[in-house]
Amino acid sequence: MVLPEVYLHIQGAQYKRLITATEGLAAITTAIVHPCDALSLGGALEAGRRGLIQPVLVGPKARILAAAAQAGESLTGIEIIDAPHSHAAAAMAVAMVRSGKVNALMKGALHTDELMEAVVNAELGLRTERRMSHVYALDVPTYPKPLLVTDAAINIYPDLAHKRDIVQNAIDMMQSLGVTCPKVALLSAVETINPHITSTLDAAALCKMADRGQIQGGMIEGPLAFDNAISAKAAAEKGIRSQVAGEADILVAPDLEAANMIAKQLIYLAGADAAGIVLGARVPIILTSRADSLLSRLASCALAKRYLDHQTGIRS
Numbered sequence: 681m682v683l684p685e686v687y688l689h690i691q692g693a694q695y696k697r698l699i700t701a702t703e704g705l706a707a708i709t710t711a712i713v714h715p716c717d718a719l720s721l722g723g724a725l726e727a728g729r730r731g732l733i734q735p736v737l738v739g740p741k742a743r744i745l746a747a748a749a750q751a752g753e754s755l756t757g758i759e760i761i762d763a764p765h766s767h768a769a770a771a772m773a774v775a776m777v778r779s780g781k782v783n784a785l786m787k788g789a790l791h792t793d794e795l796m797e798a799v800v801n802a803e804l805g806l807r808t809e810r811r812m813s814h815v816y817a818l819d820v821p822t823y824p825k826p827l828l829v830t831d832a833a834i835n836i837y838p839d840l841a842h843k844r845d846i847v848q849n850a851i852d853m854m855q856s857l858g859v860t861c862p863k864v865a866l867l868s869a870v871e872t873i874n875p876h877i878t879s880t881l882d883a884a885a886l887c888k889m890a891d892r893g894q895i896q897g898g899m900i901e902g903p904l905a906f907d908n909a910i911s912a913k914a915a916a917e918k919g920i921r922s923q924v925a926g927e928a929d930i931l932v933a934p935d936l937e938a939a940n941m942i943a944k945q946l947i948y949l950a951g952a953d954a955a956g957i958v959l960g961a962r963v964p965i966i967l968t969s970r971a972d973s974l975l976s977r978l979a980s981c982a983l984a985k986r987y988l989d990h991q992t993g994i995r996s
Contacts, residue, residue: 692953694819694826695979698857699730702985707734708784710966710981711773713795714739714766715788718751720968723977724786725753732981736761736782739769747789766790770798777806777963784984786966792833799961811835811845812960814967815853816943817983819953823910828854828862828930829946832939833967834958840882843932844889849959850930851898853983856990865909865928866902867938871920879903879934899924906931906942955979957987964988 710733715721721744724735737744737755741762748755761776763769770790776782787795799806814833817826830850835842847864854862866883873880883902890900901924907914912926933939946952955976958965964984968977 692819692975695953695955695975695982698826698986699732699978699982701858702732702982702989705985705989707731708981708985708988709734709736709782710784710786710984711736711738711761711776711782712786713773713788714763714769714790716740716743716747716766717789718747718753719970720788721747722751722753723968723972723974724788725755725758726974727978727981728758730978730981732978732985733784733786735786736776738773738776739763739788740765766794767798770795771804774798774801774804774806778804782963783988784963784966786981787968789970792967795965795967796834796958799958799965806961806963808960808962810849810960811838811842812958813842813846813849814956814958815850815983816939817853817857817955817957817979818943818946820946821951825929826854826857827910827928827946829939829943830930830932831936832933832943833936833956836936838935840885843882843886844895845960847886847895847898847900847930847932850932851895852990853957853959853987854929855897856987857983859929862898862929863924863927864898864900864902864930864932865904865924866900866932867906867909867942868903868934869905871903871905871908871918873903877903882934898930901925902932904928953979955983957983959987 712724727733728735736759738761763772813831816829831846868879880903901922908925909928915925956967966980
């Protein structure tokens with residue numbers, strides 16, 4: 681007799697544990713780019729009060745002060761770098777990273793494209809040898825552990841080389857959360873290789889790249905359909921024998937459209953909490969959404985804090 685899978689879930693419990701786990705780590709100095717509304721400003725200031733970040737506010741000073749008044753917040757002791765508009769704020773924040781003044785960026789009340797335009801600038805931006813990619817960290821009520829989904833915000837139709845970096849970024853993030861060898865599911869519509877479905881070919885190539893050491897630190901399997909990646913029962917019914925199937929820590933979608941749909945469906949249909957971060961630049965970029973709750977914003981800051989601490993430990 682097979683018993684049904686049952687999960688007892690407290691909303692936000694995993695995020696609260698994540699935030700608590702950062703309490704012994706130093707706050708990361710973070711440029712908050714254009715925090716000109718009460719939501720983005722309030723989230724950054726609360727993250728500062730929690731010791732997650734040390735916020736430096738970059739944007740039009742008059743608008744920042746107005747947002748603080750609207751939110752009932754005091755900016756006493758908070759550094760403000762005056763910039764005339766959002767584009768200038770993004771460029772100034774990126775320059776602060778390059779000069780070593782801050783070690784993370786956080787998106788305020790501006791479009792993602794505006795911030796990333798300054799970040800990816802070939803001469804003045806924050807590019808590294810690694811492709812930048814976005815990672816959603818999801819707390820899903822019907823899944824028993826944290827789940828990363830990538831890439832839902834940066835790479836629209838990534839090629840094989842880009843996917844290699846997307847996978848490695850996600851592995852690095854999950855390792856910083858304490859999962860030594862994360863299980864990575866490379867998603868497609870089917871679990872067999874089909875020459876007419878490019879994502880299945882890419883998945884097979886990525887698995888071989890992992891075998892040859894071109895991707896390190898994770899256990900990689902693919903192609904896997906979504907159900908096989910997150911349900912051991914579905915994988916067993918299809919005869920899939922894999923240590924990843926039904927146990928995935930990371931879901932790698934074929935492209936941005938698929939990743940974004942997966943993440944948003946889990947958020948709005950399954951009640952998942954979502955935190956987001958961009959990796960692969962010189963510093964982590966905390967990429968918030970206007971729809972994010974305060975807890976999600978704090979969790980995103982905690983992700984950056986854990987990631988930086990992990991990377992520092994690797995280098996030392």
